[in-house]
Amino acid sequence: MADALIVIDVQNDFCPGGALAVPEGDAIVPGINALMDDFAAVILTQDWHPADHASFASQHPGKAPMEMTEMAYGPQVLWPDHCVQGTHGAAFHEGLATDRADLILRKGFRRQIDSYSAFFENDRKTPTGLEGYLRTRGIRRVTLVGLALDFCVNYSAVDAASLGLAVTVRTDLTRAIDLDGSLAAARAGMEDVGVELA
Numbered sequence: 001m002a003d004a005l006i007v008i009d010v011q012n013d014f015c016p017g018g019a020l021a022v023p024e025g026d027a028i029v030p031g032i033n034a035l036m037d038d039f040a041a042v043i044l045t046q047d048w049h050p051a052d053h054a055s056f057a058s059q060h061p062g063k064a065p066m067e068m069t070e071m072a073y074g075p076q077v078l079w080p081d082h083c084v085q086g087t088h089g090a091a092f093h094e095g096l097a098t099d100r101a102d103l104i105l106r107k108g109f110r111r112q113i114d115s116y117s118a119f120f121e122n123d124r125k126t127p128t129g130l131e132g133y134l135r136t137r138g139i140r141r142v143t144l145v146g147l148a149l150d151f152c153v154n155y156s157a158v159d160a161a162s163l164g165l166a167v168t169v170r171t172d173l174t175r176a177i178d179l180d181g182s183l184a185a186a187r188a189g190m191e192d193v194g195v196e197l198a
């Protein structure tokens with residue numbers, strides 16, 4: 001049975017100095033690189049937004065980053081502009097061993113829908129295609145690492161479990177944003193659906 005390592009959003013904007021910096025986001029890079037050789041498949045995800053993405057507070061007059069808004073699909077956190085397509089902030093951290101990746105999956109490219117998960121966008125319906133990729137490669141077990149634990153790693157892990165994959169999150173190779181208790185909620189939510197937090 002083939003196992004995949006899914007590396008979530010290890011991009012400059014989520015590392016110290018970036019637009020949506022996760023504390024110590026860069027500290028996990030050497031450990032992620034070292035893990036890659038243990039897996040039959042390595043998949044990198046890349047948050048990849050148009051400059052006018054609806055998840056950006058800048059698109060909502062009177063709103064500030066980290067406030068909430070209502071999208072067609074429900075509540076949505078408003079973020080600082082980040083991971084804009086083609087920018088340095090959207091590029092992978094320069095230390096990440098990107099050559100080892102079999103697949104680079106971009107997400108969040110539809111202006112009206114954010115996409116935390118590597119499997120389904122935030123409307124919880126629009127697929128990214130990753131499910132089919134894994135299935136057709138015969139991959140039934142995935143290990144997740146990357147940024148941020150309480151948003152994109154969390155949503156990806158819960159979706160992977162809901163698709164029947166065996167899911168491990170190497171929490172030592174993640175870091176969190178921790179917005180209003182989001183980290184504790186994410187840990188509990190992952191454990192509820194059988195994600196192994198290692």
Ligand code: VGL
Nearest residue numbers: 009047079147148151152
């Ligand atoms: C992420 C917020 C907005 C993440 C992406 O990678 O966790 N968080 N876009």
Ligand code: ZN
Nearest residue numbers: 047082083108
């Ligand atoms: Zn984003």
